Amino acid sequence: MIRIANAQGFWGDSLEAPLEQLRGGPIDYLTLDYLAEVTMSILQKQYARDPKTGYARDFPQMIERGAKEIVERGVKVVANAGGVNPEACADAVAAALARAGYAGRLKLGVVTGDNILPRLDELLAQGVELRNLDTGAPLSDVRDRVKSANVYLGAFPIAEALDAGAQIVVTGRCSDVALSLGPSIHEFRWAQNDWDKLAAGIVGGHVIECGAQASGGNCQADWESIPDLANIGYPILEAEPDGRFAITKHPGTGGRVNVAGVKEQLVYEIGDPCAYITPDAIADFTTIQLRQAGADRVQFWGIQGRAATEFYKVSISYSAGFKAVGSMTYGWPDAYKKAKAADAILRTRLQKLGLHFDAIHSEYVGANACHGDLLSGQPSPNLAEVTLRVGVRGNDQAAVDRFTRELAPLALNGPPVVTYPSGGRPKVEEIIAYWPALIPKTEVQARVSVRQA
Amino acid sequence: MKKQLREIAHARSGDKGDCANIGLIALQPEHYPILVQQVTPERVKEHFRELCKAKVERFELPNLYALNFLLYEALDGGGTVSLRTDAQGKTLSAALLRMEIEV
Numbered sequence: 001m002i003r004i005a006n007a008q009g010f011w012g013d014s015l016e017a018p019l020e021q022l023r024g025g026p027i028d029y030l031t032l033d034y035l036a037e038v039t040m041s042i043l044q045k046q047y048a049r050d051p052k053t054g055y056a057r058d059f060p061q062m063i064e065r066g067a068k069e070i071v072e073r074g075v076k077v078v079a080n081a082g083g084v085n086p087e088a089c090a091d092a093v094a095a096a097l098a099r100a101g102y103a104g105r106l107k108l109g110v111v112t113g114d115n116i117l118p119r120l121d122e123l124l125a126q127g128v129e130l131r132n133l134d135t136g137a138p139l140s141d142v143r144d145r146v147k148s149a150n151v152y153l154g155a156f157p158i159a160e161a162l163d164a165g166a167q168i169v170v171t172g173r174c175s176d177v178a179l180s181l182g183p184s185i186h187e188f189r190w191a192q193n194d195w196d197k198l199a200a201g202i203v204g205g206h207v208i209e210c211g212a213q214a215s216g217g218n219c220q221a222d223w224e225s226i227p228d229l230a231n232i233g234y235p236i237l238e239a240e241p242d243g244r245f246a247i248t249k250h251p252g253t254g255g256r257v258n259v260a261g262v263k264e265q266l267v268y269e270i271g272d273p274c275a276y277i278t279p280d281a282i283a284d285f286t287t288i289q290l291r292q293a294g295a296d297r298v299q300f301w302g303i304q305g306r307a308a309t310e311f312y313k314v315s316i317s318y319s320a321g322f323k324a325v326g327s328m329t330y331g332w333p334d335a336y337k338k339a340k341a342a343d344a345i346l347r348t349r350l351q352k353l354g355l356h357f358d359a360i361h362s363e364y365v366g367a368n369a370c371h372g373d374l375l376s377g378q379p380s381p382n383l384a385e386v387t388l389r390v391g392v393r394g395n396d397q398a399a400v401d402r403f404t405r406e407l408a409p410l411a412l413n414g415p416p417v418v419t420y421p422s423g424g425r426p427k428v429e430e431i432i433a434y435w436p437a438l439i440p441k442t443e444v445q446a447r448v449s450v451r452q453a
Numbered sequence: 454m455k456k457q458l459r460e461i462a463h464a465r466s467g468d469k470g471d472c473a474n475i476g477l478i479a480l481q482p483e484h485y486p487i488l489v490q491q492v493t494p495e496r497v498k499e500h501f502r503e504l505c506k507a508k509v510e511r512f513e514l515p516n517l518y519a520l521n522f523l524l525y526e527a528l529d530g531g532g533t534v535s536l537r538t539d540a541q542g543k544t545l546s547a548a549l550l551r552m553e554i555e556v
Contacts, residue, residue, distance in 0.1 A: 038533055134470055213465075220546065221463040221480070260463065260478070263517050267476020269467035273514050273521055286514050325536060361529065361536035369537075370544040374503040375551055391536030432533050434470060 002187050004180045004204075004237040008032035008079075009211030011039050011056050017211065017234045018062045022069040024250030027236065028187075030070075031179040032079040033209055034059065040173065041317035041432045043083035044117070044148040054085030055170075060092035063168070067100035074167070078158055078179045082170045084117075084148065086110045089170050094453040108453045109166025111157040113446040114173040116314065116439070117149045123443065130314060130437040139435065145319040147432060151312045151439060154279030155201070156192065157446040158182025164450040173315065175278045177205025180237055188241040192280075199283035199305025200243035202276065206283075207247050207265050208235040214247060214265045215296075216255030221264065228254025233296075248297045257296040279312055279441075281305040311438040320433035321358065322400040325391035326407040326426035327365070331417040336367050336379040338415040339388040345414050346390060349406055357394040357403075365389050393431065400428050456556045462488060464546035471531035473505075473542030475549050478519040484556075485518035491554045497522055500552050504545070522549070 005027040007018040011034040021030055034056035047054030059081030069075060082089040090110045097103060116123065120143070123130070130139035130149075139146070150173035159182045161169045169182070181201040184190060190197045207214050214235040216226040233253025238246040249257055266285065270276060273285035282305055289302035330338040343362045350360070363369040365387035368376035379386065392403045404426045411420045458477075461484040466475040477492060479485040498509040507525035514521060528542050529535040539545070 134472075218465070220465065220550075221478075260480075263478050263519060264463065264465040264476065266517060267474075267478065267514070267519050267521050268465045269469060269474055270476070270521060271469065271474065271512075271523060273512050286516055288514075288516055290517075320534060323534075323536060359529070359536060363538055365538060370539050371548040371551070372503040375500070375548050389538060393530075393534070393536055434531070434533070436470065 002028045002183065002239050004029040004031060004183055004208070004239060005234065006031045006033070006180065006208040006211055007234050008034060009209065009213060010034070010036050011058065013211055015058065019066050021234055022066045022075060024233065024253060027075055029180070029183045030075055030077045032059065032081065033176050033179060034079060034081045035083065035173060037315055037317070037434050038432060040084060040150055040315065041147040047084050052088050055083040055089035055092070056081040059089065060096040063093050064096035064100050067097055067102050071102045071105050076162065076183065077168045078182060080171045080174055080179060082110065082172045084115055084172065086112050086170050086172045093168060093170065097453050104452060106167040106453050107165045107450050109161025109164065109169040109448065109450045111153065111161060111169065111171040111174065111446060111448055113444060114151045114153045116151055116444070120146065120149055128439060128443060130316065130439065133436040133438065139316065139437065142318045142435065147317045147319060149314060149316040151314050151444050152279060153312070153446050154178055155181035155185055156280065157448050159185035160448045161450055162186035164448070166450045176209040177202045177278055178280070180205040180208060181280060184239045193307070195281050195305040195307060196303065197243040198281035200245060200300070200303040201239065202278050202281060202283040202305070203285065203288060203300065203303050204237045204239060204245045206276070207262060208237050210265060210268065211235070212255060213268065214262060215249045215257050216261055219261045219264055221260035226256045230254060243303060244299070244301045246293060246297055246299045257298055259290060259292050259298055262290065262298045277309060279308060281308050310441055312441055312444055314437045314439050316435035316437060317432045318435055320431045321393060321395040322397045322428055323391060323393040323431050324400050324404050324426045324428045325389065326404060327387050327389040327421055328407060328410055329385055329387045329419045329421065330415065331385045331419070332382065334381050335383050335386040336364055337381070338417060339364050339386045341415045342388050342410050343390065346406060346410065350403060353402060355399040355402055356396065357392040357399065359393045361391045363389045397428060404428060454556055455553050457550065458492070458552045458554055459550035461556065462550065464549055466542050466546035468528055468532060468541040471526050471528050473524040473527040473545050475522045475524065475546050476519055477522065477549060478517065482518050485515070487554060487556060488520055489513065492520060492552065494522070496552070497549065500549065501527065
């Protein structure tokens with residue numbers, strides 16, 4: 001059995017969780033997922049300005065803080081912190097280990113080959129159209145606005161790096177579950193066609209990939225009874241060679257690992273449960289068997305899988321116009337009515353200015369922003385306050401910028417009992433949109449290198 | 454007897470592009486058939502008609518006493534494009550639990 005601890009569900013997750021996973025009890029692997037879709041375009045932008053950047057800088061800092069435990073206890077670390085520049089990330093990790101006094105003590109593995117941005121035109125010329133999976137449109141429609149293009153690689157390159165003796169493996173874009181599946185493939189010698197075992201590893205990876213969402217965080221089932229969320233323990237996957245596994249957390253930590261909470265995570269961000277597609281296998285979530293096996297422990301078995309497809313998924317980001325969102329807060333009495341009146345005034349003024357947007361969206365925070373008018377019902381006239389939140393979106397940056405000047409005046413020339421939030425006028429943001437596509441696996445070559453830190 | 458779905462089920466929701474997913478789970482196994490029978494894709498589409506601009510698809514996970522719903526074009530363009538507070542559909546799970554069912 002191996003213990004795989006996840007400590008990062010996205011870049012921005014707890015900075016302390018990795019250290020708590022290292023220090024809270026025995027683990028064999030620490031996995032960290034830093035790459036949301038939006039992250040790649042940000043990192044690509046940084047990389048374009050400075051070729052020494054383009055990776056998750058939190059990661060080398062974490063390695064420096066946790067170096068003692070990692071090196072002295074031989075904990076292996078797998079992270080997709082490499083972003084668009086895994087080699088530079090590995091350099092920074094080596095420097096962090098040296099700063100912590102552990103230079104030359106371990107091997108670093110780097111997985112690359114996911115970044116197809118430099119090859120995009122060559123691929124398009126070869127007839128790889130990279131059509132949008134949702135709309136069917138060819139990538140040539142937005143080619144000149146593309147910011148990043150990365151293939152979701154699988155778990156086998158990670159296993160290969162571990163096979164070659166790497167103790168820390170840095171990857172670029174890979175499937176989220178690959179971070180924990182790679183270690184199981186390496187440890188248990190799972191083959192490329194061990195579909196059921198791979199599927200089990202995929203399900204286990206899916207459960208832990210969002211960090212504490214598997215151990216009591218963001219859990220609706222009886223949430224008030226979940227103990228000590230302030231000290232929540234992140235999830236640990238205890239994997240067996242035959243594919244069975246358990247989800248647990250370190251003793252003495254807060255949160256809860258139970259069937260209800262784990263089920264919430266199982267159904268989180270999935271499509272057809274019979275076909276959870278990853279680069280390595282397709283897992284059938286309708287075959288999952290699970291049961292509570294003691295306090296904070298859920299056991300899984302019976303999971304079935306089948307052959308992976310001939311394609312990798314590609315995540316392409318492209319520039320898609322501009323947006324800005326601003327707000328004004330209206331106080332009792334009739335807060336909602338005042339906010340509504342302010343919105344009507346604002347829209348009239350935008351129209352008078354001749355500004356055109358692809359979308360203007362108004363919400364009333366405190367009354368109906370999350371669930372909409374229809375489901376939230378008529379707001380009470382006694383609400384203590386309501387925040388009018390208005391956003392606009394369009395290709396005309398100047399128009400979006402002009403909109404940001406129209407909110408503050410409402411404080412003096414609109415409905416009463418109003419306060420304008422501190423922090424100045426809203427910022428105009430460039431919209432980075434996503435273009436999901438498929439690429440034949442034959443067009444992509446993952447590369448694995450291992451070196452002394 | 455009419456009840457709110459929240460009394461017999463819990464849920465979690467998220468996004469894939471402009472598509473929201475809501476996983477709905479029976480709190481007790483005996484309530485799962487009620488979910489299957491009453492929380493149909495048609496009813497869910499009607500429930501979310503203000504937010505969801507395209508179809509609703511439903512999948513069954515009898516092993517987990519759970520249903521998975523995909524709400525297409527439900528996030529105003531999705532994650533980075535959307536102007537909504539809840540651009541990633543994280544609160545839509547609770548919105549579904551507002552639905553009234555017959556128990």
